[in-house]
Amino acid sequence: xxxxxxxxxxSRRGLLIxxxxxxxxxxxxxxxxxxxxxxxxxxAAEGTEKPVSRGAPSATxxxxxxxxxxxxxxxxxxxxxxxxxxxxxxxxxxxEEFSLPWENVRVVMDPTGSAVQDPxxxxxxxxxxxHYTPLRTAAATLREMLIAAAASQLAVAVGTLTATPTxxxxxxxxxxxxxxxxxxxxxxxxxxxxxxxxxxASAFTLIGTPKQRLDIPSKVNGTAQYGHDVRIPNMVWxxxxxxxxxxxxxASVDQRxxxxxxxxxxxxxxxxxxxxxxxxxAQAQTALLAMNIxxxxxxxxxxxxxxxxxxxxxxxxxxxxQLDGDALGTLDQAKSVLYREFRTPMAAxxxxxxxxxxxxxxxNSVDAWVSTQVPVGMASAIAKALDRDIATVTVHPVYLxxxxxxxxxxxxxVEAARLSAAAKRPVAIAWSRAxxxxxxxxxxxxxxxxxxxxxxDGRIEALSHHQASGDVLLTIFPAAIGTFLGWDIGAVRGAKxxxxxxxxxxxxxxxxALPVATSFWRGLGLxxxxxxxxxxxxxxAEQATVDPLEFRLRHLPDTEFGTRMKNTLNAVAKLAxxxxxxxxxxxxxxxxxxxxxxxxxxxxxxxxxxxxxxxxHVYAAVDCGQVINPDGVIAQTEGxxxxxxxxxLIEALTVVDGAYGASNFDAYPLIRNSRAPDISVxxxxxxxxxxGMGEPPIGPVAGAIANAVYRLxxxxxxxxxxxxxxx
Amino acid sequence: xxxxxxxxxxxxxxxVTEREHIMxxxxxxxxxxIADNGDSxxxxxxxxxxxxxxxxxxxxxxxxxxxxxxxVDGVATRSCxxxxxxxxxxxxxxxxxxxxxxxxxxPLQQAFIEHQVPQCxxxxxxxxxxxxxxxxxxxxxxRDDIVTAMDSNYCRCGTYHRIRNAVAHAASLKNGxxx
Numbered sequence: 001x002x003x004x005x006x007x008x009x010x011s012r013r014g015l016l017i018x019x020x021x022x023x024x025x026x027x028x029x030x031x032x033x034x035x036x037x038x039x040x041x042x043x044a045a046e047g048t049e050k051p052v053s054r055g056a057p058s059a060t061x062x063x064x065x066x067x068x069x070x071x072x073x074x075x076x077x078x079x080x081x082x083x084x085x086x087x088x089x090x091x092x093x094x095x096e097e098f099s100l101p102w103e104n105v106r107v108v109m110d111p112t113g114s115a116v117q118d119p120x121x122x123x124x125x126x127x128x129x130x131h132y133t134p135l136r137t138a139a140a141t142l143r144e145m146l147i148a149a150a151a152s153q154l155a156v157a158v159g160t161l162t163a164t165p166t167x168x169x170x171x172x173x174x175x176x177x178x179x180x181x182x183x184x185x186x187x188x189x190x191x192x193x194x195x196x197x198x199x200x201a202s203a204f205t206l207i208g209t210p211k212q213r214l215d216i217p218s219k220v221n222g223t224a225q226y227g228h229d230v231r232i233p234n235m236v237w238x239x240x241x242x243x244x245x246x247x248x249x250x251a252s253v254d255q256r257x258x259x260x261x262x263x264x265x266x267x268x269x270x271x272x273x274x275x276x277x278x279x280x281x282a283q284a285q286t287a288l289l290a291m292n293i294x295x296x297x298x299x300x301x302x303x304x305x306x307x308x309x310x311x312x313x314x315x316x317x318x319x320x321x322q323l324d325g326d327a328l329g330t331l332d333q334a335k336s337v338l339y340r341e342f343r344t345p346m347a348a349x350x351x352x353x354x355x356x357x358x359x360x361x362x363x364n365s366v367d368a369w370v371s372t373q374v375p376v377g378m379a380s381a382i383a384k385a386l387d388r389d390i391a392t393v394t395v396h397p398v399y400l401x402x403x404x405x406x407x408x409x410x411x412x413x414v415e416a417a418r419l420s421a422a423a424k425r426p427v428a429i430a431w432s433r434a435x436x437x438x439x440x441x442x443x444x445x446x447x448x449x450x451x452x453x454x455x456x457d458g459r460i461e462a463l464s465h466h467q468a469s470g471d472v473l474l475t476i477f478p479a480a481i482g483t484f485l486g487w488d489i490g491a492v493r494g495a496k497x498x499x500x501x502x503x504x505x506x507x508x509x510x511x512x513a514l515p516v517a518t519s520f521w522r523g524l525g526l527x528x529x530x531x532x533x534x535x536x537x538x539x540x541a542e543q544a545t546v547d548p549l550e551f552r553l554r555h556l557p558d559t560e561f562g563t564r565m566k567n568t569l570n571a572v573a574k575l576a577x578x579x580x581x582x583x584x585x586x587x588x589x590x591x592x593x594x595x596x597x598x599x600x601x602x603x604x605x606x607x608x609x610x611x612x613x614x615x616x617h618v619y620a621a622v623d624c625g626q627v628i629n630p631d632g633v634i635a636q637t638e639g640x641x642x643x644x645x646x647x648x649l650i651e652a653l654t655v656v657d658g659a660y661g662a663s664n665f666d667a668y669p670l671i672r673n674s675r676a677p678d679i680s681v682x683x684x685x686x687x688x689x690x691x692g693m694g695e696p697p698i699g700p701v702a703g704a705i706a707n708a709v710y711r712l713x714x715x716x717x718x719x720x721x722x723x724x725x726x727x
Numbered sequence: 728x729x730x731x732x733x734x735x736x737x738x739x740x741x742x743v744t745e746r747e748h749i750m751x752x753x754x755x756x757x758x759x760x761i762a763d764n765g766d767s768x769x770x771x772x773x774x775x776x777x778x779x780x781x782x783x784x785x786x787x788x789x790x791x792x793x794x795x796x797x798x799v800d801g802v803a804t805r806s807c808x809x810x811x812x813x814x815x816x817x818x819x820x821x822x823x824x825x826x827x828x829x830x831x832x833x834p835l836q837q838a839f840i841e842h843q844v845p846q847c848x849x850x851x852x853x854x855x856x857x858x859x860x861x862x863x864x865x866x867x868x869x870r871d872d873i874v875t876a877m878d879s880n881y882c883r884c885g886t887y888h889r890i891r892n893a894v895a896h897a898a899s900l901k902n903g904x905x906x
Contacts, residue, residue, distance in 0.1 A: 082847050083845070083846030083847030083848065083884050084846070085846075212840065212843060213843060213845075215845075215848070216839075216840055216843060216844075216845050216848075217840060218848075219845040219848030219851050220832075220835075220836040220839045220840055220844075220845065220848075220851055220855060221782070221822060221823070221825070221826070221832070221836060222781070222782020222783070222821070222822035222823050222852050223782065224848055225781075226781075226849065228781075228784070228785065229775075229781035231779045231781065237776075280776070281772070281776060282766075282768070350883055351847070351849075351883055352784070352786045352792060352794055352847070352849045352850050352881060352882075352883050353784070353786070353847070353849040354785070354786075399847070399848065400847060401784070401847050401848070401849025401850075402847045402849060402883050402884060403847075404883075430785070432788060433786070433787045433788055433789065631843055635843065635846060635886075635889075638885055638886070638888065638889070639846055639884045639885040639886070640885075641885065642882075642884075642885020642886075642887060643883070643884075643885055645885075664787055664788075664789045664791065665787050665789065665791040665792055665881070666789065666791060669791075670792075670881050670883060671885075671887075672878045672879075672880075672881065672887075673874050673877045673878045673880070673882075673887045673890065673891065674874050674875070674878045676885070676887030676888060677888070678888050679888055
C-alpha cells in the first residue's frame with residue numbers, strides 16, 4: 001500500500017490538517033460525502049501529537065490540498081480524468097483563494113490508500129458540484145494558516161500583512177512566498193478560529209477564466225497513460241472466458257493440457273471463472289481455446305422481441321413519482337387528448353479505449369491499475385475477491401479513454417487479481433472490442449406514453465408521462481431495494497414535467513424486468529426522456545398554434561429554475577436567430593432540458609438528403625451556474641451533443657440469435673466526422689451555484705433533431721434512431 | 728581462441744536466432760529488432776505489447792475506428808490491419824516520432840492544444856497521424872478535404888468539429904501563417 005506522505009490530525013472544526021513526514025509540506029483535507037460536518041480541525045505539529053489512525057472513519061480525507069516549500073499548491077483527488085476536464089477545473093477552484101499564478105498549481109489523481117479515500121467515484125456530473133465549496137474552504141483555511149505562520153515568522157501582527165499572488169508582504173515591504181513560509185515553519189500550525197471568508201465571485205481571477213486543460217499536452221504526443229497502456233516489469237497477459245450468448249454458463253472445461261501450452265504461467269478454473277495467464281496475449285488465447293469450454297445456453301434464448309415486449313408501458317403498472325392536481329381525471333374527461341408513444345433502444349457505451357486492468361498480487365499487498373471511475377469501489381472488490389484487507393490494496397488511477405458510465409463496474413480488476421494471485425506475477429487483461437460489445441451492460445431501452453390536453457385558450461391543461469424502462473441505478477443495489485421502491489431513480493432523470501399545466505401533471509415510472517444487463521449510460525434516462533417530452537411539447541405547441549419557443553416560455557414557472565430555463569431558451573433563440581427562417585430546405589428544431597443543476601437549450605439546423613438526416617449545426621445555450629472553466633463547459637456541451645447525435649441518427653444495439661448483434665463497429669457504427677454538425681455554444685451568465693456538465697447537454701439533442709425532422713416531413717419521429725422511412 | 732562446448736552452443740543459438748528468428752523494423756528513424764515468429768501479428772500489438780510504445784492506441788482491431796493509425800512510408804495506415812512481416816524495409820512513423828527534427832512539436836500537435844481538441848484523448852494519436860498524412864500530401868486542404876480525410880477516425884467524445892478547425896489551423900501554421 002502506498003504510504004501517506006503526511007501525518008494527519010483531526011480536530012474540532014471539521015478539517016484535517018496534514019504535515020509532511022519527510023519533506024516540508026502542510027495540507028488541509030476534508031471528508032466529503034453524506035456528512036460534511038464530520039470535518040474537524042486539528043493541529044498537527046510534527047512529532048508532538050499522536051497521528052490519527054487511517055482506519056478511523058473521519059480521519060482519511062476524501063480530498064486534500066497542500067503547499068510545499070517549492071511554492072507549489074497541489075490538489076489531491078480521486079476524481080478520474082476521462083476527458084471532462086475535471087482535474088483542471090478542480091485546480092482552478094483550489095487556486096482561486098490564493099490568487100496564485102496558474103503555473104504554481106498542480107492536481108494529482110491519487111491512488112487509493114494514499115490518505116485519499118473518495119467513496120463516490122467519478123460520475124453523476126457531480127465532481128465540480130461536490131467540490132466547489134469544500135475545496136475553496138480548505139484553500140482559504142490553508143491560506144489563513146500560512147498567513148498566521150508568516151506573521152509569527154516575521155514577528156508582526158497578521159493585520160500588518162498584505163497578500164501577494166505568491167505569498168505575503170510585510171509593512172516593511174519584505175515578501176515571503178508561501179513556499180518559504182512552509183520551509184521556515186517550526187512547531188504547531190495555527191488553524192483559524194472562525195471559518196475563513198471566501199472570495200466573492202466578483203473578485204474571481206481563475207474561476208470563470210478559460211484555462212487550457214492540464215491533461216491535453218500529454219494526449220497529443222502519446223505519453224498520456226491509460227489503463228490499456230500500463231506495462232510493468234514481469235507482467236504477463238491474461239484472458240478470461242466470456243459468454244457470447246446472453247446468459248450462457250460454462251458447462252465443462254477440459255483443462256488437462258492448458259498449463260503445458262507454451263508461455264502459460266497460470267490456469268484458473270473456479271466455477272464460472274475460467275482464465276489463463278501467459279507470456280503473450282496470443283499464447284493465453286491459444287491455451288484458453290484449447291480448453292474446449294462448452295457453454296450451456298439459457299433455456300430460452302433472449303430475443304429482441306422479448307425485450308421490446310417487456311419494455312412496454314402497462315397502464316396498471318408503475319409508481320407515480322410526480323403528481324399534482326388531477327391530471328389523469330382531467331385527461332379522462334378532456335374532449336381532445338394528444339396521445340403519443342416514443343421508444344428508445346439499447347445502446348452501447350463504445351468508449352474507444354477498451355477496458356483494461358493490470359493487477360499485481362503480492363504476498364502482503366496488491367497494486368492495481370484499472371480503467372475505472374470508482375477506484376475505492378475497485379479496491380474493495382479486489383480485496384473481497386482475494387479475501388484481503390482493503391488497506392493492503394492500492395488502486396492507481398489512470399486516464400480513461402472514455403467512461404460514459406461503463407467504468408462504474410467493479411468486476412474488471414477482480415479478474416486480473418484472480419489470475420495474478422495464481423500466476424504470482426502481475427497480470428494484464430485488455431478487453432477486445434468484441435468483449436466490450438458482448439460482456440458489458442447497456443443503456444436500457446425505454447417506452448414512453450405521453451398524454452396531454454389543452455385549454456380552450458391554448459394553455460396546457462393536463463400532462464401525463466408514463467415511462468417504462470430497464471433498470472439503471474437499481475442494478476447496483478440489493479434486489480430488495482428495487483422491489484421496495486418500485487421505480488428506478490436513474491431511469492427517470494429528466495422524466496418529470498417542469499412545464500406547468502392548469503389542471504395537473506403526472507409522471508409514472510415503471511420498472512421492467514429485462515433478460516439483459518442494463519445500467520449507467522451518459523445521462524441515464526436523460527436522452528430518452530428529453531426525446532419524449534420535448535417532442536410532445538412541440539406537438540402541443542403546434543396544436544395550440546403557438547411558436548415552440550413562445551409555448552415553452554409560457555409554460556415555465558416563475559421560479560428561479562423557470563427563470564433560468566427561460567433565459568437559456570432565449571439565449572439559444574438569439575444565437576440561432578430563431579426568428580429568422582433557416583436556409584432553404586432546412587428546418588430548425590428546439591428542445592431544452594434540465595439536469596444536475598444545469599439548464600440546456602438547443603436548436604438543431606437540419607435538412608434531408610434522400611433518406612438521410614443531415615444535422616448541419618447545433619446551437620446550444622447553457623446555464624450551469626457559476627462557470628469554472630468556460631472552455632470546459634463548451635467542450636462538454638459539444639461532446640454531449642455529438643454523442644446525442646449518434647444516438648438520434650444511427651445507434652441501436654439489438655439482440656440477434658440470443659447474443660448482442662454487434663461484435664465490432666461494423667455492426668454498431670458511431671457517428672463519423674462527415675455527419676458531425678458544427679456546434680455553437682453560448683454560456684448564460686448565472687449567479688447559481690455550479691451545476692454539472694458531464695451529462696446535461698445530452699438531454700435536448702434527440703428532441704431538437706426530432707422536432708426539426710417533423711417540420712421537414714410532417715411525420716412525428718416515434719423512436720430512436722430516427723429514420724426517414726419510419727418517419 | 729577456443730570456445731568451450733556450452734559457449735559454442737550458446738553462440739550458435741544466438742547466431743541462428745540472429746539469422747532466422749529476428750526481424751528488423753525501422754520505427755521513427757530507429758532500427759528496432761523484434762522476434763520473427765513466422766506469424767503475421769499486427770503492428771499495433773508489436774508496438775504496444777512488445778516494444779511498449781503505447782502512444783499508438785488499440786480501438787477495434789478491425790480497421791474501423793482509426794485509433795491505431797501510424798504512417799508507413801508517409802501513408803496513414805491502420806496498424807491493427809498491418810502484419811509486421813510486410814513492413815521490413817519500410818519507414819514506420821508513430822505519434823512518438825511526429826516531433827519535428829528540431830525538437831519542436833508538430834504544427835498539428837500545437838493546433839490540437841490551441842483548439843483544446845482532446846477530451847478523453849484515446850483517439851488522438853490516430854487523429855493526428857491521419858491529419859499529418861493529409862497535410863503531407865495536401866498543404867492547403869479545403870474543409871471538404873479535411874472532412875474526407877478525417878472521416879476515417881472515430882471520436883466517441885465528439886470533438887469532430889474541433890478536429891476540423893485544428894487541422895485547418897495546423898495547415899496554416901505549416902505554411903507559416905498565424906491564423
